[in-house]
Amino acid sequence: ATVDAVGDGRPGVHAFLHVDAEGALAAAADVDSRRAAGEQLGPLAGVPLALKDVITTSDMPTTAGSRILEGWRPPYDATITRKMRAAGLVILGKTNMDEFAMGSSTENSAFGPTRNPWDLSRIPGGSGGGSSAALASFQAPLAIGTDTGGSIRQPASVTGTVGVKPTYGAVSRYGLIACASSLDQAGPCARTVLDTALLHGVIAGHDPLDSTSIDQPVPDVVAAARRGADGDLSGLRVGVVRELGGEGYQPGVEARFTEAVELLGKLGAEVVEVSCPNFKYALPAYYLILPSEVSSNLARFDAMRYGLREGDDGMRSAEEVMNLTRGAGFGAEAKRRIMLGTYALSSGYYDAYYGQAQKVRTLIARDFEAAFGQVDVLVSPTTPTTAFPIGEKVDDPLAMYKNDLCTIPSNMAGNASASFPCGLAEEDGLPVGLHVMAPVMSDDRLYRVGAAVE
Numbered sequence: 164a165t166v167d168a169v170g171d172g173r174p175g176v177h178a179f180l181h182v183d184a185e186g187a188l189a190a191a192a193d194v195d196s197r198r199a200a201g202e203q204l205g206p207l208a209g210v211p212l213a214l215k216d217v218i219t220t221s222d223m224p225t226t227a228g229s230r231i232l233e234g235w236r237p238p239y240d241a242t243i244t245r246k247m248r249a250a251g252l253v254i255l256g257k258t259n260m261d262e263f264a265m266g267s268s269t270e271n272s273a274f275g276p277t278r279n280p281w282d283l284s285r286i287p288g289g290s291g292g293g294s295s296a297a298l299a300s301f302q303a304p305l306a307i308g309t310d311t312g313g314s315i316r317q318p319a320s321v322t323g324t325v326g327v328k329p330t331y332g333a334v335s336r337y338g339l340i341a342c343a344s345s346l347d348q349a350g351p352c353a354r355t356v357l358d359t360a361l362l363h364g365v366i367a368g369h370d371p372l373d374s375t376s377i378d379q380p381v382p383d384v385v386a387a388a389r390r391g392a393d394g395d396l397s398g399l400r401v402g403v404v405r406e407l408g409g410e411g412y413q414p415g416v417e418a419r420f421t422e423a424v425e426l427l428g429k430l431g432a433e434v435v436e437v438s439c440p441n442f443k444y445a446l447p448a449y450y451l452i453l454p455s456e457v458s459s460n461l462a463r464f465d466a467m468r469y470g471l472r473e474g475d476d477g478m479r480s481a482e483e484v485m486n487l488t489r490g491a492g493f494g495a496e497a498k499r500r501i502m503l504g505t506y507a508l509s510s511g512y513y514d515a516y517y518g519q520a521q522k523v524r525t526l527i528a529r530d531f532e533a534a535f536g537q538v539d540v541l542v543s544p545t546t547p548t549t550a551f552p553i554g555e556k557v558d559d560p561l562a563m564y565k566n567d568l569c570t571i572p573s574n575m576a577g578n579a580s581a582s583f584p585c586g587l588a589e590e591d592g593l594p595v596g597l598h599v600m601a602p603v604m605s606d607d608r609l610y611r612v613g614a615a616v617e
């Protein structure tokens with residue numbers, strides 16, 4: 164029945180770029196035959212899932228939201244795709260996203276925006292707005308996102324769903340089309356904390372095919388979610404980040420966040436205020452590091468290896484064909500960041516920009532280290548505002564970038580963090596997210612807190 168529902172989609176939401184109803188039915192039938200043959204499958208076997216279109220699938224196109232990859236079919240499955248298939252998960256299709264995961268609204272998709280199921284005139288967040296909208300419109304109970312600066316957590320926040328960015332290196336990046344390799348992390352999304360934990364358990368773990376993959380046991384996130392559901396947080400120390408709130412934050416967001424913090428206290432947690440003075444530099448440093456890595460990662464789209472090829476009439480040079488292809492294939496935001504990154508990395512500017520930003524990155528990691536010396540988790544709102552109207556920030560990149568003020572520090576430091584629904588803002592009736600940050604490889608703490616406030 165779910166597959167049929169996805170076939171129609173929820174009118175106007177546009178969560179999916181590609182739906183594979185036949186493939187999904189075949190995968191579901193395969194689960195039945197594996198069970199009949201006596202195979203022990205986990206609790207998610209047969210459960211449908213929406214996959215962000217930045218993760219390779221050998222049986223479906225993968226576009227990363229870009230024209231430049233239109234028509235490309237990957238020759239292989241990403242490690243997480245392979246793991247999900249092995250667990251019997253049924254991949255319904257590929258979800259819409261900002262081109263190459265750059266954006267906070269899914270308006271940068273080459274294939275048209277996704278709309279927020281709570282209010283179709285508003286954005287579903289980005290870059291993974293297709294995945295969050297698929298969850299919020301009940302087209303799928305599980306989804307996968309990727310988070311380079313907030314693209315799992317911000318969409319979760321503005322659609323009232325759960326999104327977890329695991330520790331950097333905890334989930335394989337093999338087969339994930341790179342945005343900024345030192346920041347990118349795939350993670351689980353769902354409508355409940357336990358569902359998210361179960362999916363986390365399926366996709367996490369060491370992968371020899373990813374050189375930055377962490378070779379350590381995965382924390383027991385499912386046990387943590389079950390424990391948290393008891394609603395007892397005694398012994399847990401929670402730090403409220405002073406720098407992430409106040410001016411520029413919507414009153415309704417602050418009100419729900421304050422209530423969530425009070426609830427943590429009522430459930431037995433010890434709540435203190437913590438200062439992370441370098442977090443205010445995270446956004447500018449991120450917008451040097453990210454474009455630098457993007458300019459290098461997107462160089463592979465050269466009109467020869469993948470998808471689109473423009474102007475190849477036998478009369479033009481390879482360079483001309485490449486220029487025409489990249490000119491036609493990349494959208495405005497991708498071009499903006501390629502230019503910024505190429506500039507920041509160019510000789511003579513490297514130390515002033517990229518090198519400086521890397522130093523700031525170290526300072527942010529030190530802020531986290533100091534904070535986690537005092538508390539077990541840190542909290543803040545996930546986003547300064549609720550979902551904004553489609554079109555409001557498309558011509559103002561800086562306003563768009565500010566959505567990620569709270570989420571970017573965790574990408575810079577590589578620690579685990581998540582967004583959990585914490586009610587609706589009074590002024591617009593739209594969802595607000597509680598952002599929880601935990602130390603590297605302590606992803607289980609996120610689930611304990613998330614399940615306790617659910």
Ligand code: GLN
Nearest residue numbers: 264265266311312313314
């Ligand atoms: N919105 C941020 C950006 O545009 C984060 C993107 C992401 O996490 N992929 O870069």
